[in-house]
Amino acid sequence: MSTLLDIKGLVTSFDTDSGWVRAVDGISFSVEKGKTVGLVGESGCGKTVTAMSIIDLLPKPSGHVLEGEINFKGRDLCKVTGAEKRKIRGGEIGVIFQEPMAALNPVHRIGKQLVEILKLHEKMSSRAALQKAVQLLDAVGIPAPEERISSYPHELSGGMRQRVMIAIALACEPDLLIADEPTTALDVTVQAQILELIQSMQAKLGMAVLMITHDLGVIAQNCDEVVVMYAGRVVERAPVRELFAHPRHAYTKGLLNSIPRIESERKSELNTIPGQVASIQDFVSGCRFCQRIDRKNSVLLRQRPDYREIALGHWVETCPECFLA
Amino acid sequence: MNNDSSKLLEVENLRQHFPIRGGVMMKQIGAVKAVDGVSFDIETGETLGLVGESGCGKSTLGKALVRLLNPTGGRIRFKGHDITHMRQGRIRPLRQDFQMVFQDPAESLDARMAVGELVAEPLIIQGIGNRVSRQKRVAELLDRVGLPGNSAGKFPFEFSGGQRQRIGIARALALNPDLLVLDEPVSALDVSVQSQVMNLLLELQRDFEMSYLFIAHDLAVVKHMSDRIAVMYLGKIVELAPAEEIYRNPRHAYTKALLSAIPVPDPTAKRARVILEGDVPSPIHPPAGCAFGHRVGHERYEESVGQELPFEEVAPGHWVQKCPCCID
Known part of the structure; x- marks a missing residue:
C-alpha cells in the first residue's frame, strides 16, 4: 500500500475583522491509495476548510494556508502553481460538494458542464466529449442519458443532481475523490443510493475517497479509516473498527x-x-x-x-x- | 367517532391541496395534493413520530394541524373542538393549547427582536399578565430550557444553533400548551447538541404532560422520541404502529426500505440493504395506483390502479395501507 495524500502540520488561517483566526490549526493525516478516509466533526471544526485547502479553493483573499505540507503523489500542493494546479484539480482530484444546486451552473445544460471538463482536461474533441458525457451519465445511473444530457440542473431532483456532480467529479478518473457532505441534503433512501454509487465507482476506478461528513452512521458503513476533528485540530485518527x-x-x-x-x-x-x-x-x-x-x-x-x-x-x-x- | 377523553387530537381524512393556477385567467389547472386523506389521533402525554422523505407532506400536515393553513377537507378535532374551518379570530384563544416549534430557529425567530421580547410575544398576544409578571415568566422559561440568565436582553444572532432552538422551545412553552408540533426540531443541529435538545424535550414532556407530534426524517431520532410512529409517503400515511413494533415488524414495503436505508453507526454491522430506485413521484400527478408500487415498478402494481387502498388494523394498534404490491 502506498500513500496518496499526506498532510503534515497544515495550518489554514482567515483574515477577519477580529484578526487572523486559525480554522485549521496544525493537522496531520494521510490517505492511502484506493482507501476511504472519513473526516468527521461538528460544524465549524474545520472539515471543509481542510478539503478546500487541499484543492486550493479557499475563499480569497481572506483564506491562506500558512504552514504545513499537502503532499499528493510526491508533490507539495502548497508549492504547485498555475497551470499544474488546475491540471490536478478536476483531473487528478475530483470534488463533490454538499449542495449540488449551488455547485452546478444553473444557466448551462448539464451536458455542457460535463463536456467542458473533458475538453479541458482530456483534450477531447467536442464530439468525443459528448459521447463520453453520455457514457458517464449512464455510469452514474441516470436514466435516458441521451435526453437528460440537455436538461438544466433545475429540471432534476436532488438525487439526480448529485449524480451529475459525481459524473463531473469522476469524468477524468481521478486518483482522489473529495466528497464534502455528499448526502447531507438528501433523504435516507437517496443517500443510500448515492453512497452505493460512490462505493461502486471507487471499486471500478481504484480511487481513494476523502469523505467529509458529520454522520457517524455514514462513516461506519463507508470508511476504512476515520479522522475526528474538533475545533480545528485532529483529536483522534484510527481504523474505523478500532475507533468505534x-x-x-x-x-x-x-x-x-x-x-x-x-x-x-x-x-x-x-x-x-x-x-x-x-x-x-x-x-x-x-x-x-x-x-x-x-x-x-x-x-x-x-x-x-x-x-x-x-x-x-x-x-x-x-x-x-x-x-x- | 366516539368522544374519547384521552384523545387530545383527532384527525380524520385530512386533505391539504394547493391550487396550481395558470393561463391568462389564472384559472386553477391542477393541485398539489400535499396531504391527501390522513387519519390519526394523539393521546394526552403521547408522542406521535411522523417520518417520511422530503416532499411527502409531513411539514404541511404539521402546519395544517395548528391551522397555519386552511385545510381543503377532512376534520381536525382538538380537545373536542372542531378547528378544521374555524376562523382565525376564534382559533386564537385555542392556540394557547397548541404550539409549534420550527426546524430552522435562525429563520423562525425575528432577528430584530430581543430574546425577552420573542418569548414574551405569545403572552402579549393572548393578553396574559402585565409587564412585570411577563418578565418574571420569561426569566422562568429561559431558565427552564437551560439558557443563561442574561439571555433576555440579547438577540438571536448572539446564540449558537442549539441555543436558538431552545429559544424557539421557550417561546412555544410560554402558554403552557397541551400539544407541541415539533417540525424537525433537531435536524439542523450537530450530534452533541442534538442529544442535549432531545433530552430537554423529553424532560419537558414528563414535567408538563404535553403531547408531541414529532416530525423528522432521522429514523433513529424518531424512534427514540416516540410512542407511536406514522410513516408518510406522498401525502398519505402508509403505516402507523407503536414505535417498537414498527421497527421490529414493519409491514409496508416502504417502511422496510426506509428502515434498511439508515446508516447504522456500527462498522461491524452487515445488513442486507434494500436500495430503492428512483425518487418520490410528484404530488401534482400522483400515480393512479399505489404510489410506492409505482416507484419501485412492482409487478403487481397494475392491480392497485383505480382501487381504493384501505387503511387496516393488522395487529392491535398496527395500521397499514393495504395494497397488492406493498404488503406480503
Missing part, C-alpha cells in the same frame, strides 16, 4: 455515546457532551475539549497536547484529562 470499538479521546467517546440508536431504550436520557464549542476567536492554545467542558487547569489550557501514535495507525491527542486509558 475503542475510542481513546473523550470527545470521540462523547460523540459516539450521544447518537440515538435504534436499539437503545426509548425515551431514555441520552448521553450528552456538556458545553458547546468555543467561538474560533476564543480558542485556547491548549486542549480545546478541556476548554469546552470548562476544566480550570491552566496548564492544560495553555499547552497543546501531544499527538501520538498509541497503536498501529491509531493517533490521539494525549491531553492528560481527555486521553482515555
